[in-house]
Amino acid sequence: MTERQPLHGLYAITPPGLTAAGDLALVEAALRGGAAFLQYRDKDADAANRLVTAHALRRLCHQFGARLLINDDLALALAVAADGVHLGAADGDLHAARQALPAGCLLGASCYGDFARARTAVAAGVDYVAFGSVYPSATKPLAQAAALSLFARCRSELGVPSCAIGGITVGNAPALLTAGADMLAVITDLFAAADVEARAAAYQSLFEDQRREFPQPAAV
Template sequence: MPEAVGKPLRGLYAVTPEGLPLNTLLAQVEAALQGGTVLVQYRDKSRDPARRAATARALLSLCRGFGARLLINDDLALALAVHADGVHLGAADGELPAARQALGAGALLGASCYDDFERARVAVSAGADYVAFGAVHPSATKPLARPAPLSLFTRCRSELRVPACAIGGITVDRARPLLAAGADLLAVISDLFEAPDVTARAAAYQLLFEEDHREFLQRATF
């Protein structure tokens, strides 16, 4: 597993939509990367391992060209096989300590923590590089997900001191409160990949992160 690109874990986190032809998926992800996406998560629940491996390798090559990182959703074996930059695991997708050991120190390990701060605390102790809370808004992808309050992001920044990722129903118009609360990553599917111009939508998110950083620096000087 190669060492992850040494950029801060902050910015737009593009989660790939399912069911797209490979060429369409690659074109959409490339457009998102052109707009400033920093992380891509390959999410594919199908049972075609050869196709999934080929797609993951193609996405990894694309991400490398933009200095971005590719994580695999819920499949440690695939992440290891294609030498991805890391893996993101849900509650039922494997033990975090074992994943941390298998990945090595240079790769990224993300953990879904839903609305549970104590789960996040345990995940960080097990070696997670970032924790994800959500759904922060109702989501068509996971309509039964429990709502995650903004206070989780504030607590994560002050108590756990690892990046926090927000996921679930995020749009550009809903993003500012998440950043203000302490979210470092915004994981987006529909609002990004269903946008008329994927590159422009990704750039709009990137602008929000830049504005939030400027506001943070201004506050720090007073």
């Protein structure tokens, strides 16, 4: 496990088709640029390949002091001693996941645009909730829009960090931070950039600007 840090910063999600046998240079560039979290998301690879890739990503994340979360696969997260797991609505029981995870591991939940689901997730013991799609997304074009007001409401009513996802770019990210998002989950605008490290650094600059203006979130 990496040292505990605030749940605040760029939350990179791996691009489709990533394998340990392939080139992990894009992920390394994102981490070098300042990504604080990396979520390994792969719906298509077989279990053996996912295991190898997850191990490689864990080593890479810990090299740069970032935290690795596994998307929708608690067993894989436990197998590679990841820093946490992120579950969607149909991807496992949050109570059971909280009990299965070692102390200090993160548990996140997708709450889409549903504040009631976020409230239930917090009661189950999650460390953060994710709302989205906040903007139209090429990754999930049919996703319903999530209101930006959810982030301020999450902070005031639920008291846990929130993560924005869906169609995020460096250009629209400041509005999300102003709205109260603590983390920004990004795929395309990060990994399709001509210079991934520079793009990650640009996001990191936004968070640093916010830290200078507002108090630091509590460590989790």
